[in-house]
Amino acid sequence: MKLSFLSLASGSSGNCYYLGTSEFGVLIDAGIGIRTIKKVLKDRDIDFSRIVAILITHDHADHIKTVGYLGEKLCIPVYSTEGVHKGIDKSRYVEETLIRSRKIIEKEVPFMIRDFRITAFEVPHDSTDSVGYHIEYGEHKFTFATDVGHITETVSKYMCKATELIIEANYDEEMLRFGTYPAFLKERVASPTGHLSNREAAEFLATHYDPKLKHIWLCHLSRDNNHPELAYKTIDIRLFEEGIRVGKDVLLTALKRTTPSELFDFE
16 A cells, blocks of 8 residues: 655644555654644545554653543554653643553564554653654655654664654754853753754764665754754755765655645655
8 A cells, every 4th residue: 555654743843743554544743733633634635534543752742732632532542652651641731641542662672553563762862751663564664763862873773774764853053052042952952862953964864874765854843943944955965975866866855843744655
């Protein structure tokens, strides 16, 4: 069956992604309102009833805003580690406690949701716990790596497996350095448990590129310290320095913060 990917929102105001087939799909994170989720899916001719699971990366508000409603009101299973679930339980941003919908997974222990083989892996971030997801379907291997303080061996391992990669490019280092954030927040963003910069993402992609990688999406761009054109240009230039041509060797898309992406279809 055809596989489709969609970013509903990607940034500090909210994060939510869809990956699915003509029969079923999953959401990765649920940091935007339920009406927005339903409207974006409907506009892309995706029946909301296809959603069979929610995968949560971590317990920050911009990733879990709607998870209680989806899980307990709509009875959609919510998958994440025990640590992430404990963080969700304590969050003031989630009104409904996840009980019936709670599904506990373990890092680097694969599990199945319909025809998706999913592996959660540890990601360094200043949340209660944090994971990325590696989702295999046929020849496709999607890796979601958002809110990455720095690229560890584990994160690298799963990103290097990807045929389709969603990687954080949160901030431009110069914009952060000379921007309006207070010093403590600048330090938090740039710390090993904060976020990944455009330069760091570009360096990793340029030095770990493999021809099996077909598409890269840059996710979780900062509102104040980045913009899509700058993130795209930074990665494009660094790849070109290694002889990797965007548009020919690999496709590159910078996802917008609050504007849904087009629907990307794969055979």
